[in-house]
Amino acid sequence: MEPSYTPVEIEKKWQQHWAEQGLDRTIEDPSKPKFYALSMFPYPSGTLHMGHVRNYTITDVIARLQRMRGYRVLHPMGWDAFGLPAENAAIDRGIHPATWTHQNIGQMKQQLSQLGLSYDWDRELATCSPDYYRWTQWLFLEFFNAGLAYQKESAVNWDPIDQTVLANEQVDAAGRSWRSGALVERKLLRQWFFKITDYAERLLQDLDELAGWPERVRLMQENWIGKSTGARVVFTTEEGQELPVFTTRPDTLWGATFLVLSPEHPLVPQITTAAQQEAVSQYQTATAAKSDIDRTDDTQEKTGVWTGSYGINPVNQAKIPIWIADYVLMGYGTGAIMAVPAHDQRDFDFAQRFGLEIKVVVQPPDWEPGQTLTAAWAGEGTLVNSGLWDGLAAGKGEGQSVPGAIAHLEAQGIGQGQVTYRLRDWLISRQRYWGVPIPVIHCDTCGLVAVPEEQLPVLLPDNVAFSGRGPSPLAQLSDWIAVDCPCCGQPARRETDTMDTFIDSSWYYLRYGDAQNSQQIFDPAKVNGWLPVDQYVGGIEHAILHLLYSRFVTKVLYDRGLLQFQEPFQKLLTQGMVQAATYKNPATGKYIPPDQVSDRTNPTDPDSGEKLEVFYEKMSKSKYNGVDPQTVVQKYGADTARMFILFKAPPEKDLEWDDADVEGQFRFLNRVWRLVATFQPQAVKDLPNPLPKAEKDLRRAIHTAIGAITEDLEGDYQFNTAVSELMKLSNALQDSKLSGSLVYQEGIFTLVKLLAPFAPHLCEELWQRLGRSGSIHQQPWPVVDPEALVVDEITLVIQVMGKTRGTIQVPAGSDQGTLEQLALASEVAQRYIDGKTIRKTIVVPGKLVNIVVG
Structure with a gap:
């Protein structure tokens, strides 16, 4: 009787066997080339979602492939375990964040194991473990000692009831706290920063070295860094107070008809007149309730208030009004801009809204006297209404207006050429408990003092209460805060802020190279031997901050002599989202669970009968379109889930979940099972020479598949087309009548090896049933025989x-x-040319012969 394919039973058996044998343990063999395959590590929420499954399956196939190709592979996993959700759980459930986090880690680790992911669990790490965050604190001290960590006052979102800082995403559209419901205030707090701006130019220039990254991601980072070349120009108030601005178009200074300050600008209280005091104060309060994203949204109508004061334009001494507006941010540039409404659309919209002067100073090529602008002109032209600059061609090239204007400003002492960056220093402090304590002591005599390295880690205390009200739990622990200064021995205070969790994830990939080291952050020799990461896989949502911070940390450690490389990730794959069909009643806005929709081709609301709107989007419990990976694994097995994930779409594209396609992959694996499990291998011997034609054709199909699949997996990891080639090879074997030949046997062995990275459990079982020794995953990857392709x-x-x-x-x-x-002698041709005169023949070598008759 043919043995049946029982995936759940087979998978459990091999997962246990691999764990007992330590099959996936990293091999430190310098004689082999290295390959470091890494997925972005997850937050331990307790439940895997399909996005996780896709990310980790992709990386696992890459790791398994490279092992079979003879590489020593590092393929680790860990947990990005600090963060606000654990504190929320402590408040909502009355459970300590550490307890909640470790429970979730245990649950997710079990789920990952059920997917057959070939992780080296000996290198597992959790960022909330003192064994890890001791070195995060050590890293902070490296930055501190290098002058790259500092404190300054910064505007934050402040919840006046909870007395805590809120991130922008924790403020709702109405400007209220997500937790207390209070109207959020903008407040200046003393915060810790890393000086990432010192590395802005290197971070920008080195993007050219990242040829293995998607162009889209490199462009996103370039825009975030935001290099601008222009001039710093000093305006003044009527009272002589300086108001510096940065502009990329100093040649348009004669067209500056008003100034705009951020509502938080320190000069606002000083220059606001008594008549405007109430209006300005109300506007500042309203602005404080908006996020920076909302404030800079160009689709919103411009708002602002006049301060009642005027500034002086330094090039023509014109008196121009000073306004405040929310679209100017204190954290960017100088917190003030010169407005040239004729040549900047944002300024044009603002000027039209408030009836401010619009003065043309760059004349378009087809300009007619008396013409009125209907929109800002930002193109080429000639300077007009600009005094000594009239007649200059507008532009940044040699002899054009921008360099000429900068030279004039510098000669007059009213400005200077300057390069600026949109990138701001990295604000790293959080007023939270569940994070890494910042290892600094505040001493009234000595100032800021680093905690001595031998006293690390500064441990999080356990005796904390989580009420959701008041300041950070750490700030309420007087016994923990009180400490003697390491320098003078006088009573001092611990820093009560913890670090942004982005710091934990900005160096974890380094720790994997020497994860158990208790004496140092890592052994440089080991880490330099494994790094940089050869293939990094993760979501596009981390394309800017996580990757930018990781690049920054790597460069700092390179400068500190710890690393021999400056970029952490050689190749980057940003996988698309997993989406599912969503059913929505457009009349009511109600989402309908798919199991309540009887007719998927013409879906209607089961309650009202109204036609439903159907679309694909990211899985969400609230929209009833989520698919539980555990349910799929229990019904079809992990190998089927993996095959579907890999086959449905190229890895960089969004994937639309389809139950029918899952069934299709399950049927394919069943066909492979029947094909291989019933095959009886022969003793291996040399193939006959020459081979009969049928065997030649089959062997050509086998080696064509090897070449095509290897090519798909070597470049951009086109797993979907690789799976298609596996199906072709399976069909070729099934359709052949050569089951007793050695060529057929070669095909069976080859199919199992090529399929192994994709469906590891099935192939391990089949390899054993074929009577082969050792693990399928330790076999060499098949190599094309060029003679077979002849x-x-x-x-x-x-x-x-x-x-x-x-x-x-x-x-x-x-x-x-x-x-x-x-061709002429063939029976095909003779039927049509018999008795006719052949005028000529046209031969296309290797393709066709065309016979022309008369």
Whole structure:
């Protein structure tokens, strides 16, 4: 009786066996080339979602492939375990964040194991473990000692009831706290920063070295860094107070008709007149409730308030009004801009809204006297209404207006050329408990003092209460805060802020290279031997901050002599989202669970009968379109889930979940099972020479599959087309009548090896059933035999008067004369040219012969 395919039973068996044998343990063998395959590590929420499954399956196939290709592979996993959700759980459930986090880690680790992911669990790490965050604190001290960590006052979102800082995403559209419901205030707090701006130019220039990254991601990072070249120009108030601005177009200074300050600008209280005091104060309060994203949204109508004061334009001494507006941020540039409404659309919209002057200073090429602008002109032209600058061609090239304007400003002492970056220093402090304590002591005598390295880690205390009200739990622990200064021995205070969790994830990939080291952050020799990461896989949502911070940390450690490389990730794959069909009643806005939709082709609301809107989007419990990976694994097995994830779409594209396609992959694996499990191998011996034609054709199909699949997996990891090639090979074997031949046996062995990275459990079981020794995952990857691809015959198309009449088989490599003779002598041609005069023949070598008759 044919054995049945029981995936759940088979998978459990091999997962246990692999764990017992330590099959996936990293091999430190310098004689082999290295390959470091890494997925972005997850937050331990307790539940895997399909996005996780896709990310980790992709990386696992890459790791398994490279092991079979003879590489020593590092493929680790860990947990990005600090963060606000654990504190929320402590408040909502009355459970300590550490307890909640470790419970979730245990649950997710079990789920990952059920997917057959080949992780080296000996290198597992959790960022909330003192064994890890001791070195995060050590890293902070490296930055502190290098002058790259500092404190300054910064505007934050402040919840006046909870007395805590809120991230922008924790403020709702109405400007209220997500937790207390209070109207959020903008407040200045002393915060810790890393000086990432010192590395802005290197971070920008080194993007050119990242050829293995998607162009889209490199462009996103370039825009975030935001390099601008222009001039710093000093305006003044009527009272002589300086108001510096940065502009990329100093040549348009004569067209500056008003100034705009951020509502938080320190000069606002000083320059606001008594008549405008109430309006300005109300506007500042309203602005404080908005996020920076909302404030800079160009689709919103411009708002602002006049301060009642005027500034002086330094090039023409014109008196121009000073306004405040929310679209100017204190954290960018100088917190003030010169507005040139004729040549900047944002300023144009603002000027039109408030009836401010619009003065043309760059004349468009087709400009007519008296013409009125209907929109800002930002194109080429000639300077006008600009005093000594009139007649200059507008532009940044040699002899054009921008360099000329900068030279004039510098000569007059009213400005200077400057390069600026949109990138701001990295605010790393959080007023939270569940994070890494910042290892700094505040001493009234000595100032800021680093905690001595031998006293690390500064441990999070356990005796904390989580009420959701008041300041950070750490700030309420007087016994923990009180400490003697390491320098003078006088009573001092611990820092009560913890670090942004982005710091934990900005160096974890380094720790994997020497994860158990208790004496140092890592052994540089080991880490430099494994790094940089050869292939990094993760979501596009981390394309900017996580990757930018990781690049920054790597460069700092390179400068500190710890690393021999400056970029952490050689190749980057940003996988698309997993989406599912969503059913929505457009009339009511209600989402309908799919199991309540009886007719998927013409879906209607089961309650009202109204036609439903159907679309694909990211899985969400609230929209009833989520698919539980555990349910799929229990029904079909992990190998089927993996095959579907890999086959449905190219890895960088969004994937639309389809139950029918899951069933299709399950059927394919069943076909492979029946094909291989019933095969009886022969003793291996040399193939007969020459091979019969049928065996030659089958062997060509086998080695064509090897070449195509290897090519798909070597470049951009086109797993979907690789799976298609596996299906072709399976069909070729199934359709052949050669089950007793050694070529067929070669095909069976090859199919199992090629499929192994994709469906590891199934292939391990089949390898054992074939009587092979060792693990399938330790076998060498199949290599193409060029001789197997040699074609003895080709199909030649016979045309008469341009119409195809049939085909014949001819020796491969035949010259034109031979092809002509064979074509004319063929039975196909003779049927159509018999008794007719042949005027000429047209030969296309290797393809066709066209016979022209009269």
